[in-house]
Amino acid sequence: MRIIARRLALYALTFWVAITVNFLLPHFMPGNPLQTMIGKLQTEVTPQEIRAIILSLGGGLKGSLMSQYFTYIGQLLHGNLGVSITQSATVSSILISHVPWTIGLIGVSTVISFLVGTISGALLGWTRGSRLDSLIPTATFFQAVPYFFLATVVLLVFGSNLHWFPVLGAYSQNLIPGWHWPFVASLLRYGELPILSIVLSSVAGWMLGMRNMMITMVAEDFVLMAIAMGLPKRKVIWAAARNAVLPSIANLSLAIGLVVSGALLVELVFNYPGVGDLLLNAIQSQDYPLIQGIFLCITLTVLAANLLADLVYLWLDPRTRTEVAP
Amino acid sequence: MTTDSKGVDAVVANEVPPLTLPTTTYGPIAATSHGDAAMGERILDVRNFSVDYGWGENAVRAVDDVDVHLNRSKVLGIAGESGSGKSTLVYAITRLLRAPGVIKGGEARFNLGSDDEGEHVIDLVNASERELRSVRWSSISIVLQSALSALNPVVRVGAQFEQVLKSHRKDMSKQQRRARAAELLAMVGLEENRLDRYPHELSGGQRQRIMIALALTLDPQLVIMDEPTTALDVVTQREIISELFELRSQFGFAMIFITHDLSLLTELADEIVVMYAGALVERATARDLYEAPRHPYTLGLLNSFPPMHGEHTELSGIPGSPPDLAHLPTGCSFHPRCQFAMARCANERPPLVEIEGSSRSVACWLHVGDTGAAVPVELNRVAASNASPSEPVTEVSS
């Protein structure tokens, strides 16, 4: 449990760093942050917008930087992320309506991609030297393609040329959202292409990593022992794969960040109503409170995913568990 | 029996308890049977066995035309320095040798036992994967040098027994499997609660005991020990070896014991083969080998380790280092390191020949009749230590 506590402390610290960066960035800009920000807005500024900006900077520009900082953190603790400049709504209410889409999309595609990549990587590593090896250059190429480019190609080929999948949005506009079958079916149908894009982009990374680890594990004595014990082949492969998957999970923290970043852009390509789409609109309209809110929200989600990965790792590797209680 | 190896650091080597081994009968091995003849008492018969590392022009011969055989319930020791091919030979026989190892020829017949239909013999070299799987562990099991790397690190000890039993003894219930595992642990002096531990939670000695217990799970006819105690401290080493031999006298499995510690082998084995640079250089019963090593390399090996009992002798070791298999010296591979080398040794490779009137063979020109060379006194240890210094004993092989 000490390990979990330490990880929690690390993530709390990381979140605090994210908040502080968020707070300090406007102040680092040359000149008066408020003026700079208003100056950056090309449209005319309403008093309401000015109030929103002030809120996002720490509730007013009076007082020292320190007191502004504490006001800012105090606001955050109350779930107050400020008010969006362009949409007359609080940032938190906007986020609440967009975040579930993103989490659903990324969650489903990450699980699929991890499973497919890890299983195929394990088989590639085990059958190393066979014809399957010719998959590797292709996988390398897919690993190097930016997510959004692949998504664009997928959209073009399967969506607008072949018309196999619906292309834009998250569900048919003719339906009223709710927990009824036509809507859920439409949800799944519209999700196919974005999920396919994310899986195609991210699966190669899992696959190649797992293949390398599998090759390394197959060279270990205990795998030879499993063969010497006359165990069925699938048990031998399992013994190696069970150990080879550990580094993949240990590297999840790095991978999650990349997948989230990539998935945000995929949403953009497909006009998926998640955080990515929101982020692009916020950037284009220079809606700083919204950008900052999205950043904090993504950070929080990624940290939660990291914690989950840590728990899975602890559960899978008994060696880390005994370090706690010798 | 002690189950804990804690505090061994404090024990001085001199206080090591003497080994108490069950009495084994030393004597000449039964005459070799040839061809497809019935194997009878013989459990393993390896002939003209050669192994390469690599292929084509890059191939290096690691085991060269080796014959070894083993009778039921006997112990065969294979000795040699690292790189001598002793482990390569055994792993290749069991077809466990990894790439780039390739078997280049020979046969390895294993006697599965006989019933009404007669003898069941399998040639491991020609066996299919399925046949091999049926022999593995239920007939031939193996104990590796490092139990830490040989046990799956993320699987509890009990589950590793469970896996073996589940794969080979399909009729056993879960309770029976657990009981069997506990019984096996008791045999090696461990408590049942060790089954719920992970390998990294156990001491080195405990892990090696678990490896031995695992190897005995299915009552195999042959257990291969690949330097099973090298990684352990000397006290644990003694304990484990005496336990091992107690178990052997109880269950009667045959054993191949691979080690570079020839002194240890002379106390454990029935027959010993000594390997150098991939070839057999000497084969003899343990007693013969101990009393009178015939090959200079055997002598060097014997002098490299302190004997387990008896007076302290000076350790001399062997000058030089094992040869590069890709560039072996001409003639006898050992001649550059041999203190008795003659002109002939550099040019002609000595064949492994039986010494007349004994059951032993040696590959050394010193012992081939027509040279008429006198066997140096050092090659007869017992004679040398019994004789007074002023009266050198020279034994001439006919």
Add this chain to the structure above:
Amino acid sequence: MKSLRIPRSPKVILGLGILGFFVILMIIGPYIAPYSPDNTAFAANLTPSAHHWFGTTSLGQDIFSQTLVGARATMVVALVAGGVATLLSIIVGISAGYIGGFTDDGLTLTSNVFLALPGLPLLIVIDSYLPVDDRSNSLVIGFVIALTGWAWGARVLRAQTMSLRNRDFVESSRIIGEKRLRIMFSEIAPNLLPILASSLLFTILYSIGAYVTLAYIGLTSTAVWNWGTMLFWAQANNAPLSGEWYWFVPPGICIALVGTSLALLNFGIDEFINPRLRAGGLSGRQRRRLGMPRRQRLGLTPVVRSVTTAPRLTTPTQNQVTS
């Protein structure tokens, strides 16, 4: 000292070839481009032809010229960011691993925080606050990308440094009183070369992805042509849905090719670091000719009986040693 001898496999040669091509393009691209990338003098939406190899945009710009000119900014930012990030990771990683103690704790904590922070969103936030003229400056963008991409390399280098710290050659330099900095950078760093190279490749790969992404969402100056800006304009003009594939495919393929070349080179380095990954050195055809199975199966040592035996030197030509 271990020198970096990367196995010369087809993968590595291919990777070096592609990367070399794009580095040359980075240098000469703007000079060999047939037209100015901003020139809108041509007809809009031309499909590829002899005059316009990659066709034209809906504004009538030559896409081939844009691709050639865009190579420079894209590659420069990727190399600057990769280089700076690797330098940061060397400094942090080696110091943390070698000095240990509080320095190590502090630096490790810092890199762990940066690892846990999602890189691209952080980048977007920082970048969105940058003044417009900084956004067009490749160096500034490169530094900002480096700031979010150094932590992984630092972690790997720290672990490796710790394992080197107690080796004999480092120990002996310490005993003869070498300065700490000298030991760190002339004794330890050279031994980290393979890992360093691998981490450099990865940060370049990350940087190119990050830069292109920033450009794609419109966070770099549109005055600077790079492959990401091209994709930005293509997306903004709805090229994917109107079937103008020639607009966004060339920059996308270029990015993917650079990425692939980096990944291929990394294969070579991986095989150098981890010998287990090295193939047996025989192609499938060679194996078949020698009568070998196509792949080695664990627990089934192949049996190849052949007439020609492996060379066992028996001719009395060398090593004539007498006692």
